[in-house]
Amino acid sequence: MGQLQQALLVVGALIIAAVVAFNLWQSWQLRRRRPRSEGAGPLMGDEPGTAAGRDVQREPGLDGEPQYVEPQLASAEPTRLRPPALRIDPLIDAIASFMFEQPVPGESLLSRMPRIARVGTKPLLFEGRNAQSGLWETLQPSERYAELQAGVQLASRSGALNAIEYSEFVTKCHALGEALGSSPDLPDMADVLEQARDLDSFAAANDAQLSINLQAHGVAWGVDYLRQQAQAVGFNTSLAAGRLALVEQFPAEAAADGSDVGRLIPLVQLHYDSLADFAENPEMPVSRATLLLDVPQVPQALQPFARMRDAARRLAQGLDARQVDDNGAPLSPAALDQIEQQLTQLYAALDERGLQAGTLTTQRLFS
Template sequence: MSSTLQIGLAVAGGVVLAAVVAHGAWSSRRNAPRRPDPVAEPALPPEPGAGDERREPAFDDGLPLPAAPERRPALDGLIDVIAPIALESPVSGDAVLAALPATRRVGSKPFGVEGRNAATQQWEAPQAGQRYEALQAGVQLANRTGALNEIEFSEFVMKAQAFADAVNGAPEFPDMREQVARARELDQFASAHDAQLSFTLRARNAAWSPGYLHQHAARLGFVPGLIPGRMVLPAATPGLPHVLGLAFDPQAALSDDPDHAAIRVVTLTLDVPQVGRAEQPFVRMREAAAALAEAMDGVVTDDASRPLAREAMDVIGAELEQLYDTLDARELSAGSALARRLFS
């Protein structure tokens, strides 16, 4: 009788233990990060030139602007201090390039040089094999680091004078106080009209693996960025900044076992002044957030973890339209070359 009871207890204990193990395995599978569908299309590889570097080179890159919708000089009196440099005779592009300073910055501001091509009469970044009958040096009045100050203006004068001496040119500099005042006014305007939006997508239940997130984002047109934990939605025109960014924990992206790396929070971002209105970036941001939330069982919230209602998004959209109008009126339209330089 005792032996039978012991056997029965052992069997019952084994059943309970098996049930506990099975429940643990089930719970582990239930709480494990969601993995990509193996039969679905894989996440797209980075496109050539895609990612965080999809932008038009600014004049401080020392490169001619690529073929793009806008063909205007890099230097512009609207956002630059410009010092004309008179020449006694035309100078070769090779000589101009050799005389350029080693660094193309003045403090925190881009510094650039342009020449008026003797053959085409167009202002352009200096190019070898060309001849220039006039030159001009410039420094940007403001960017996201702040306004050009007196120290930076003085550094600009020294750098431009040294360049002019090297090409036997005579520079003419504007009044420092006037230019610093312009810089402060432009900086105040830019600060008051800068907008960088973000939506947060949070997992309701199971977390997401990097592959699962990449798979769903790729279906909406996102491609991997150059930084781990980042994807971007490229612009329609090559060379322009990406329309949207998508970011998640870079440690998950670099995990040795990505199938078990858990992502519970994803951030969608829009740098408003960098993207043209014609791209409809906010509309696409809303659509992408909604599509990802539905497909991955997530919820869209603000930075304070509050769910974003449709009404709140409508208000944001209306305010953005007013911002676009204000930038247009100032000749700094969102997505334009000047806006991209100013808001950088």
């Protein structure tokens, strides 16, 4: 390596270090001296991730592609399901706060939000404390707010929040604070990154997507026939081309605060060749389909793995298909029984962390 290249590498490293140091200094300088008002949300939460991405735990013989699909659900009927309003949660978000001397109209706040509500791969969420009710809520143009908070998700399946992403969050918060005339109260970078790594490590150890493949014995199925058999088993919601879902309501007994009760979620997905959905021929042959369960996305109370096994059994009978793994080897009931027992431990670990499977917070973390 030449002297010029070495010099450029040194200069680049110094610039990155200078940016991080400047953001830390600026955050310290602009930190509010007054205490947070009563009713304000926690300053930050525990969340994880790894910049290189998280390896998802998979059970032997089972595999599947993790997808966070709920916000895009579309019913097989003409109706569409409304996406849920995501809320900031200190369990998985680092939170910056903005206090106002006088309540600010929601319309004014919305007009000053960052154009891109994300830093790197991590989404940003914004909430206001309603000046009249005192409750935190998604910003509404017709309401007035005494306080604003911005949350950055600390981890997802793409990895943990890293120093560069957090520095971008700090920069966006300072720009927003300047536009609003209120300096942001920001959590310490070192604390946030430590929490992100810890939560990401936990999530990686308690993540699983399970799949059961259906393979035609001999003659392939026509795509229309496959869809008819799937609908007879309960797959009546279309997620996308080649993707159907068995949808259920979030059970009341699994909701910690009632906010999730009645929300529709995909219990089990059915994937097949997406090109078959675009073909003009209703007899377009399909010889393989996959049932997928994204474990952290579905409440344990719905018994999703047992439901997937039952759906696979019924579909296999209707389609004259074999239940196999990705290598084409038969899946035995004994192997599936063992996996079902292991899932009990996974659900218990999520519950202990306060991340019950199927809640919006958990779905965000495992997406």
